Amino acid sequence: MMTPKAIRGWSFVHKWSSLACTAFLLMLCLTGMPLIFHHEIEHALEEGEWAPANPGGPLLDLDQVLAHALAHRPGEVPVFMSFDEDRPVVNVTTAPTAGSAEGLMHFASFDRTSGDLVPAHEGGVMEFLLQLHTDMFLGLPGMLFLGAMGLLFAVAVVSGVVLYAPFMRKLGFGTLRLAQSRRVKWLDWHNLLGIVTVAWALVVGLTGVVNTLATPIVGLWRADLVRELSAERDGGGPVAGGSVHGAVELARRQVPGNWVQFVAFPGTGYSTDRHFAVFLQGDTPVTKHLITPALVDAATGRFDGIRPMPWYAKALSLSQPLHFGDYGGLPLKVLWALLNGATIVVLGSGLYLWLRRPLAATRARAPGPQAGAAVAARAEGA
Amino acid sequence: MSMRADTSLTRIFGIPALVGVVSLVGLVSALFGDRGWDAAAWVGLAVPVAAVAWAYVCRRVIPGSPGRDRPSLDDA
Numbered sequence: 001m002m003t004p005k006a007i008r009g010w011s012f013v014h015k016w017s018s019l020a021c022t023a024f025l026l027m028l029c030l031t032g033m034p035l036i037f038h039h040e041i042e043h044a045l046e047e048g049e050w051a052p053a054n055p056g057g058p059l060l061d062l063d064q065v066l067a068h069a070l071a072h073r074p075g076e077v078p079v080f081m082s083f084d085e086d087r088p089v090v091n092v093t094t095a096p097t098a099g100s101a102e103g104l105m106h107f108a109s110f111d112r113t114s115g116d117l118v119p120a121h122e123g124g125v126m127e128f129l130l131q132l133h134t135d136m137f138l139g140l141p142g143m144l145f146l147g148a149m150g151l152l153f154a155v156a157v158v159s160g161v162v163l164y165a166p167f168m169r170k171l172g173f174g175t176l177r178l179a180q181s182r183r184v185k186w187l188d189w190h191n192l193l194g195i196v197t198v199a200w201a202l203v204v205g206l207t208g209v210v211n212t213l214a215t216p217i218v219g220l221w222r223a224d225l226v227r228e229l230s231a232e233r234d235g236g237g238p239v240a241g242g243s244v245h246g247a248v249e250l251a252r253r254q255v256p257g258n259w260v261q262f263v264a265f266p267g268t269g270y271s272t273d274r275h276f277a278v279f280l281q282g283d284t285p286v287t288k289h290l291i292t293p294a295l296v297d298a299a300t301g302r303f304d305g306i307r308p309m310p311w312y313a314k315a316l317s318l319s320q321p322l323h324f325g326d327y328g329g330l331p332l333k334v335l336w337a338l339l340n341g342a343t344i345v346v347l348g349s350g351l352y353l354w355l356r357r358p359l360a361a362t363r364a365r366a367p368g369p370q371a372g373a374a375v376a377a378r379a380e381g382a
Numbered sequence: 383m384s385m386r387a388d389t390s391l392t393r394i395f396g397i398p399a400l401v402g403v404v405s406l407v408g409l410v411s412a413l414f415g416d417r418g419w420d421a422a423a424w425v426g427l428a429v430p431v432a433a434v435a436w437a438y439v440c441r442r443v444i445p446g447s448p449g450r451d452r453p454s455l456d457d458a
Contacts, residue, residue: 164394165394165395172441173437174441177443178442179443192437196398196401199401199405203406284414284416285412285416286414322409332412332420336427342431
């Protein structure tokens with residue numbers, strides 16, 4: 001069993017790692033709760049749900065959709081084309097030139113059954129919550145700061161598991177002494193809810209930490225990709241006018257079992273001057289997040305191979321579903337919400353136990369009937 | 383570490399370790415597919431929730447109920 005000195009050491013780690021991150025973790029849990037159901041909430045909030053002009057009708061080919069998009073933005077060139085998963089909608093990003101900065105790009109959505117413009121999504125309250133949850137409106141520094149809070153949370157969870165042993169030495173699993181003092185009652189809730197959510201909290205916490213590194217990871221992948229592809233640039237300026245429809249169809253034929261996430265046109269930051277880069281995603285929950293760019297020569301229509309994701313980009317991609325809980329239907333989201341609720345209680349009760357910690361004097365004469373509570377009190381007050 | 387300490391750790395961490403492993407299996411399984419995989423994830427992550435419900439119903443220490451005032455039943 002642990003020596004009193006070891007208990008004091010772990011208590012110190014548990015107390016300070018928790019105190020440093022509790023406020024931010026509470027914010028993350030509270031904003032995370034509606035974000036679990038963002039799809040359902042956005043669906044419910046949508047005023048007069050959008051429907052395609054010819055439901056079930058034939059789909060325009062992608063070159064026709066592109067022609068509609070360019071007609072709306074005279075003088076501009078296409079940069080990216082992406083596809084909605086659950087409706088026949090194609091999103092086209094245009095800009096004055098293929099290499100234009102992000103701020104100059106224009107994003108618009110088109111009905112694939114008619115070529116009509118689809119009204120833009122209103123960001124609204126969910127967008128606000130997501131931004132607060134991701135970076136507290138502070139950009140990259142905010143993201144990295146929340147990542148550090150996530151690491152502290154993981155330290156708090158692990159030290160909490162270590163301390164669980166002396167607390168539970170004389171108590172059976174799940175004991176809830178609800179009739180005793182408030183402190184004992186919340187201590188038991190803290191221990192029970194904390195210990196059963198360890199696996200979930202560590203997975204969601206640490207994948208959240210990985211997600212805070214998304215900006216540098218995507219930046220690194222893009223830099224690697226561009227360096228690799230730049231060898232294939234021929235310096236003659238971007239090739240214009242190749243068939244995007246043909247490129248997408250060819251990439252899908254060459255790499256079976258994949259959906260197309262988006263297409264980068266020749267000359268953009270994600271392709272070469274002469275290639276369409278077709279970004280394919282798998283069709284199972286695990287491969288859906290693994291993106292593979294396939295290159296198709298824009299001038300000749302030839303397939304020029306794929307460029308699989310490097311391991312660090314794969315790690316980021318697989319962290320996303322495990323953090324969001326959106327990969328197993330509504331029942332999984334409900335369980336996610338319940339476990340998130342349990343985490344909120346653990347955070348709140350932990351804070352309460354610290355605020356109501358026994359003073360040194362009361363600690364000395366408070367052994368009480370349960371030896372476990374005495375160890376607990378000692379450990380807590382250390 | 384003595385035998386006694388080992389058995390005591392097993393007693394303390396036995397159920398939590400089981401709940402943790404089942405949760406992890408659940409967390410990972412829905413990544414691999416839909417239907418059966420999803421159902422496995424629901425079962426896996428329902429286990430920690432069920433453990434709390436079980437503790438609230440069966441492990442509550444209520445004053446005046448004989449046999450319940452000593453919480454560590456398996457500790458005797």
